[in-house]
Amino acid sequence: MKENSVPEATVARLPLYLRSLVDMTERAVATVSSEQLAEAAGVNSAKVRKDLSYLGSYGTRGVGYDVEYLIYQISRELGLTQDWNCMIVGVGNLGRALANYRGFGSRGFRVAALVDSDTAKIGGRVGDLEIEDFEDLERIAKERQVSIGIITTPAAAAQGAADRLVSAGIHSILNFAPALIQVPDDVSLRKVDLSIELQILSFYEQRKAAFDSVRRARRLTGSAARSTRP
Amino acid sequence: MKENSVPEATVARLPLYLRSLVDMTERAVATVSSEQLAEAAGVNSAKVRKDLSYLGSYGTRGVGYDVEYLIYQISRELGLTQDWNCMIVGVGNLGRALANYRGFGSRGFRVAALVDSDTAKIGGRVGDLEIEDFEDLERIAKERQVSIGIITTPAAAAQGAADRLVSAGIHSILNFAPALIQVPDDVSLRKVDLSIELQILSFYEQRKAAFDSVRRARRLTGSAARSTRP
DNA sequence: ATTTGTGAATCGGTTCACAGCG
DNA sequence: CGCTGTGAACCGATTCACAAAT
Numbered sequence: 001m002k003e004n005s006v007p008e009a010t011v012a013r014l015p016l017y018l019r020s021l022v023d024m025t026e027r028a029v030a031t032v033s034s035e036q037l038a039e040a041a042g043v044n045s046a047k048v049r050k051d052l053s054y055l056g057s058y059g060t061r062g063v064g065y066d067v068e069y070l071i072y073q074i075s076r077e078l079g080l081t082q083d084w085n086c087m088i089v090g091v092g093n094l095g096r097a098l099a100n101y102r103g104f105g106s107r108g109f110r111v112a113a114l115v116d117s118d119t120a121k122i123g124g125r126v127g128d129l130e131i132e133d134f135e136d137l138e139r140i141a142k143e144r145q146v147s148i149g150i151i152t153t154p155a156a157a158a159q160g161a162a163d164r165l166v167s168a169g170i171h172s173i174l175n176f177a178p179a180l181i182q183v184p185d186d187v188s189l190r191k192v193d194l195s196i197e198l199q200i201l202s203f204y205e206q207r208k209a210a211f212d213s214v215r216r217a218r219r220l221t222g223s224a225a226r227s228t229r230p
Numbered sequence: 231m232k233e234n235s236v237p238e239a240t241v242a243r244l245p246l247y248l249r250s251l252v253d254m255t256e257r258a259v260a261t262v263s264s265e266q267l268a269e270a271a272g273v274n275s276a277k278v279r280k281d282l283s284y285l286g287s288y289g290t291r292g293v294g295y296d297v298e299y300l301i302y303q304i305s306r307e308l309g310l311t312q313d314w315n316c317m318i319v320g321v322g323n324l325g326r327a328l329a330n331y332r333g334f335g336s337r338g339f340r341v342a343a344l345v346d347s348d349t350a351k352i353g354g355r356v357g358d359l360e361i362e363d364f365e366d367l368e369r370i371a372k373e374r375q376v377s378i379g380i381i382t383t384p385a386a387a388a389q390g391a392a393d394r395l396v397s398a399g400i401h402s403i404l405n406f407a408p409a410l411i412q413v414p415d416d417v418s419l420r421k422v423d424l425s426i427e428l429q430i431l432s433f434y435e436q437r438k439a440a441f442d443s444v445r446r447a448r449r450l451t452g453s454a455a456r457s458t459r460p
Numbered sequence: 461a462t463t464t465g466t467g468a469a470t471c472g473g474t475t476c477a478c479a480g481c482g
Numbered sequence: 483c484g485c486t487g488t489g490a491a492c493c494g495a496t497t498c499a500c501a502a503a504t
Contacts (some may be wrong), residue, residue, distance in 0.1 A: 006433075007494075007495070008494090008495095009494080009495060009496090010495090011430055011433050011434075012426070012430055014429070014433070015423075015425070015426040015429040015430065016410070016426065018429070019408070019410075020410070033462090033463065033464090034463075034464070035463085040410070041410065042410045042412075044496085044497075045463095046496075046497055046498070046499095047495090047496065047497080049463090049464065049465065049466085050465080050466080050495090050496080050497090052464095052465090053464085053465055053466070057464080057465070059463075059464050059465080060463085060464075060503085060504070061462075061463055061464040061465080061502070061503040061504055062461070062462045062463050062464075062503070062504050063462080063463070063464085063504075064462095064463065064464085065464090077433065078429050078432055078433045078436075079432040079433055079435060079436030079437075080429065080432060082436075084428070084432055084435065086428070093326070093327035093330045093331060094327045094328075094331065096323070096327065097323035097324045097326065097327035098324075098424070100323045101323060101324065101424065103385075103408065103425070104424065104425065104428075107425060107429070108432070109425070109428050109432075147435055148428065148431055148432075148435065155333075171435070171438060172431040172432075172434065172435045173431075174424075174427055174428065174431060178249070178333070180246070180249075180250075180270070180271065180272045182272075186438070188431055188434040188435065188438075190427050190430060190431060192422055192424070192427060193245075194328070194331070194334065194404075194422070195245070195333070195334065195337060195339070196242070196245040196246065197404055197420050197422060198314070198316070198334075198339050198378065198404065199244070199245040199248070199308050199310065199337070200241055200242055200245065200420060201378055201402040201403075201404060201418055201420060202308055202309040202310060202314055202338070202339075202378075202402075203236075203241050203244070203307065203308050203309055204241075204402065204418040205309060205314065205377055205378065205401070205402045205418065206308075206309030206312075207309075208401060208416070208418075237472075237473070238472090238473095239472080239473060239474090240473090263484090263485065263486090264485075264486070264487095265485085274474085274475075275485095276474075276475055276476070276477095277473095277474070277475080279485090279486060279487060279488085280473095280474080280475090280487080280488080282486090282487090283486085283487055283488070287486080287487070289485075289486050289487080290481090290482065290485085290486080291480075291481045291482050291484075291485050291486045291487080292481075292482045292483075292484045292485050292486080293482070293484085293485070293486090294484095294485070294486085295486090
């Protein structure tokens with residue numbers, strides 16, 4: 001049953017399914033069941049079926065899903081039948097690493113511009129791209145039809161970078177800076193925050209260490225073990 | 231009311247609160263209400279209160295929370311009163327960038343080792359660390375008491391890297407490789423996947439573009455606008 | 461016979477709204 | 483009076499379980 005509004009959680013899993021499906025074509029798999037796709041993507045099969053049902057009825061009962069066709073449908077849903085130009089704002093270690101990241105462009109994304117406000121960096125090159133002046137952001141974004149802004153500035157500069165991206169008419173932003181940034185309602189913002197991820201791991205690591213030490217002390221081997229896993 | 235089991239969603243927000251609180255001490259703020267902290271962290275105040283209530287009753291009714299004391303309690307809960315040693319597996323662009331990332335170590339995390347299987351890289355240096363042989367991973371992890379493994383290998387090598395980290399007794403892994411990896415139940419695994427983030431943005435970007443073009447075509451300015459936002 | 465697609469049940473998490481306390 | 487802490491209501495997402503399809 002085709003409808004609009006795919007749940008957010010489903011959208012976040014579609015890229016996972018897509019990756020698994022692409023892997024399968026490389027191993028010349030033609031058809032896949034929800035069970036097999038679930039296994040490959042690391043989820044359960046009910047979730048796969050429900051997720052795919054939001055896109056339409058693309059499976060065949062008793063058979064499964066045609067891999068190629070499903071790749072096409074998911075790609076279309078995700079907007080990957082066109083290319084998207086990205087601009088990296090802030091060319092430090094991370095910005096440079098992302099600019100060089102191969103397989104970034106592999107699925108429809110292209111780094112079209114690098115900007116920085118450090119005059120010592122402007123004019124320098126990363127791969128075949130020149131580092132340009134942050135002040136020219138709006139012009140560059142318009143000229144190169146940039147749709148996605150990637151912020152890799154220090155935390156203190158992140159909000160300013162976001163403001164300029166928004167004023168350049170960009171409404172999709174990926175923020176790597178360890179800072180909360182505010183954008184208008186019509187702008188999509190996603191964040192990747194290394195230190196937050198490490199802190200989350202630290203929480204569970206600590207909990208495991210505590211539990212282990214209790215176990216060691218009490219010599220209890222397999223009883224009343226309340227789960228310590230996320 | 232103090233209990234065990236802090237919900238996963240709460241754990242993921244504690245680092246956010248912590249960052250906001252640290253910012254506040256720098257601006258010499260002594261006390262904060264759930265309303266103010268919510269604003270700073272970009273969530274709502276009911277969530278702040280409920281989240282903090284899982285840690286204990288650390289607020290004062292009619293007053294708010296003591297900033298310093300709350301920093302201490304959250305840090306303790308997150309296991310940040312001790313330092314954690316990390317090992318980066320795979321020293322490509324991204325591994326190198328993370329190794330150089332300042333403010334990484336700022337809150338209790340230290341890059342204690344870099345390993346790679348490329349003999350051309352082994353023996354090289356990144357900052358003050360030497361790149362060591364992937365084959366020596368277990369020994370290095372033990373010697374330096376590494377608790378957290380960070381995978382920045384190509385996708386094809388990621389599972390192998392994870393297996394070796396697990397066999398070295400590490401049970402916290404942060405995976406940057408664009409690949410699904412399997413780990414035992416007692417290992418915490420978090421993933422950061424650039425291309426998935428971009429694909430999610432692409433989905434919403436496409437949806438916005440579609441809506442905009444309808445708007446442009448029909449010249450409707452403010453009616454019956456079904457939400458297009460995540 | 462097999463596997464999809466989906467209502468219904470369930471679960472975790474969010475928000476509401478107010479009692480309880482400083 | 484103001485703000486926390488928390489039951490209760492609510493909501494989105496997950497899982498169950500089975501009827502429908504081939």
